[in-house]
Amino acid sequence: MGTDDGIRSSTEIVDGLDAALRAAGLSREAVDQDVLLPWLEELEAKAASVRAVDFGTVWQTPPAFTQYRPLAEPRRSHAREA
Amino acid sequence: MDVTEMGLVDASRRIHAGELSPLELTHGYLDRIDVVDPHVRSFSTVAREQALAQARERTAEIAAGAWRGPLHGIPIAIKDLVATDGVETAAGSKVLEGHVPHFDAPVAFQLRAAGAVILGKAVTHEFAIDVYCPPARNPWDLDRITGGSSGGSAAAVASRLCLGAVGTDTSGSIRIPASLCGVSGLKPTFGRVNCDGVVPFSWSLDHVGPIAMTAADLALLLGGMVDDDDELFGTAHKEPPADLDGVRIGWPTSYFFDELDTRVADSVNAAVSELVRLGATVSKVDLPSAEHAIAAGDVLTFAEASLYHRRWIEERPAEYQAETLANFQAGALILAVDYLQAQRVRDRIAQEFAAAFREVDVIVAPSTPIQAMANTVTRSLDLKSRSESPLDAYGRLTYPASLAGIPAVSIPCGISEGLPVGLQLIGRHGQERRLLAVAATYQAVTDWHQTIPTAVANL
Numbered sequence: 001m002g003t004d005d006g007i008r009s010s011t012e013i014v015d016g017l018d019a020a021l022r023a024a025g026l027s028r029e030a031v032d033q034d035v036l037l038p039w040l041e042e043l044e045a046k047a048a049s050v051r052a053v054d055f056g057t058v059w060q061t062p063p064a065f066t067q068y069r070p071l072a073e074p075r076r077s078h079a080r081e082a
Numbered sequence: 083m084d085v086t087e088m089g090l091v092d093a094s095r096r097i098h099a100g101e102l103s104p105l106e107l108t109h110g111y112l113d114r115i116d117v118v119d120p121h122v123r124s125f126s127t128v129a130r131e132q133a134l135a136q137a138r139e140r141t142a143e144i145a146a147g148a149w150r151g152p153l154h155g156i157p158i159a160i161k162d163l164v165a166t167d168g169v170e171t172a173a174g175s176k177v178l179e180g181h182v183p184h185f186d187a188p189v190a191f192q193l194r195a196a197g198a199v200i201l202g203k204a205v206t207h208e209f210a211i212d213v214y215c216p217p218a219r220n221p222w223d224l225d226r227i228t229g230g231s232s233g234g235s236a237a238a239v240a241s242r243l244c245l246g247a248v249g250t251d252t253s254g255s256i257r258i259p260a261s262l263c264g265v266s267g268l269k270p271t272f273g274r275v276n277c278d279g280v281v282p283f284s285w286s287l288d289h290v291g292p293i294a295m296t297a298a299d300l301a302l303l304l305g306g307m308v309d310d311d312d313e314l315f316g317t318a319h320k321e322p323p324a325d326l327d328g329v330r331i332g333w334p335t336s337y338f339f340d341e342l343d344t345r346v347a348d349s350v351n352a353a354v355s356e357l358v359r360l361g362a363t364v365s366k367v368d369l370p371s372a373e374h375a376i377a378a379g380d381v382l383t384f385a386e387a388s389l390y391h392r393r394w395i396e397e398r399p400a401e402y403q404a405e406t407l408a409n410f411q412a413g414a415l416i417l418a419v420d421y422l423q424a425q426r427v428r429d430r431i432a433q434e435f436a437a438a439f440r441e442v443d444v445i446v447a448p449s450t451p452i453q454a455m456a457n458t459v460t461r462s463l464d465l466k467s468r469s470e471s472p473l474d475a476y477g478r479l480t481y482p483a484s485l486a487g488i489p490a491v492s493i494p495c496g497i498s499e500g501l502p503v504g505l506q507l508i509g510r511h512g513q514e515r516r517l518l519a520v521a522a523t524y525q526a527v528t529d530w531h532q533t534i535p536t537a538v539a540n541l
Binding site: 043 | 374376378380381384392395396399407408409413414415416419420423424426427430461
């Protein structure tokens with residue numbers, strides 16, 4: 001999915017929609033294309049803009065999950081104030 | 083005397099002193115709901131008999147000398163996403179219509195155990211997706227939106243239909259309706275309030291928190307939601323600090339003050355001046371990655387929501403509203419690499435906040451860039467220099483703190499052309515008490531939070 005600039009046109013989305021839905025485990029019958037496409041285009045544009053954020057060279061290692069600070073916090077209320 | 087005219091802290095004190103019974107207070111609120119809620123539509127279920135039964139028990143306990151704490155006998159509403167024992171929890175959707183849990187979510191259980199009386203369930207947008215057709219109406223102008231998705235909770239508090247409410251906040255769903263309805267709303271630190279038993283929207287971003295009239299009320303309610311911080315109760319009963327001497331306010335140099343409605347900008351600027359008059363100092367902070375918050379947040383949110391709804395959107399699509407369904411289906415098509423990249427962007431936003439908080443104590447921003455819009459279906463709003471979808475416009479200033487998992491509160495800071503404006507105060511990880519103390523000091527010298535909404539004032 002996705003073109004060089006990461007933003008797909010409606011035509012491209014429609015052309016690839018059936019395959020994409022199959023890959024996502026969704027059946028064509030469950031989808032109202034007229035309602036879905038505007039939202040899908042908008043979400044695709046957001047994904048593309050996130051994709052374009054520069055994190056430097058390949059030498060930079062993505063952070064481990066434990067480094068995501070919010071996710072590293074205990075699930076229950078134990079975040080006491082300092 | 084109309085018991086619904088007193089605030090939470092005052093009602094709590096009177097109950098403790100034996101001057102007011104929980105049953106009398108509960109009757110007062112149920113009577114007001116009968117009159118006002120047909121206009122505001124903030125409750126999906128009014129659990130009248132359950133509430134009266136709880137109120138009778140709490141009243142008997144007081145008579146026997148047993149006091150559970152500051153929330154003893156306090157009537158509250160709980161968002162329809164939160165499981166409540168014996169009361170329908172439908173998440174605003176036909177998919178869960180008629181679903182009556184046989185257990186309380188931990189947050190509801192703890193509030194009930196702290197003595198709160200649950201009046202009923204507050205309406206939410208379907209599965210907390212803030213798209214079209216908001217069910218509740220804004221008590222300042224019934225033809226305008228409440229914001230979402232805790233719109234029922236905020237409208238109920240603003241309309242004096244309860245003394246506090248439970249909301250949830252994924253991208254701003256507590257702070258946005260609090261701002262648009264002129265009440266106070268706190269998104270606590272991620273994980274601080276247990277989300278078990280709450281229908282998830284996006285589990286890596288979902289927060290549960292309180293909505294109430296004042297910062298002191300928020301402290302009391304948060305104290306009832308967590309089990310690790312009795313000092314929250316004490317904070318609410320003490321006078322707030324008389325000034326803000328030594329408090330360092332951070333003013334974001336970009337993003338948070340872009341594309342604001344003039345009325346919002348004027349009110350927020352005046353509020354910051356008031357904070358300075360109280361003794362705070364202001365310095366600039368740089369949060370350059372905040373501009374990616376909406377894009378990264380929506381990629382995460384809709385991918386996670388889609389996974390939660392995966393079976394239902396395939397097997398029962400007709401039971402969803404069309405726009406909700408489409409969003410969840412679109413989320414299923416997000417690439418794994420995009421999801422992970424969005425997590426990486428999120429981490430950068432959190433790091434920038436952490437760096438800023440080495441220099442300041444609180445960061446200020448508007449809660450929303452515009453006031454409550456008319457309750458009409460539109461996919462695009464015309465702002466100063468660009469068009470923006472309502473979802474993006476309302477969520478763009480609250481999303482960054484959600485992604486960073488840090489606490490943020492919205493408090494009323496103005497009323498312009500008959501509609502409220504919200505000031506957002508963002509704090510350090512785990513420091514809700516400090517954040518609420520700053521808010522309480524501001525509210526001690528202002529009265530925006532005490533104004534009764536015009537559309538319900540005479541009902």
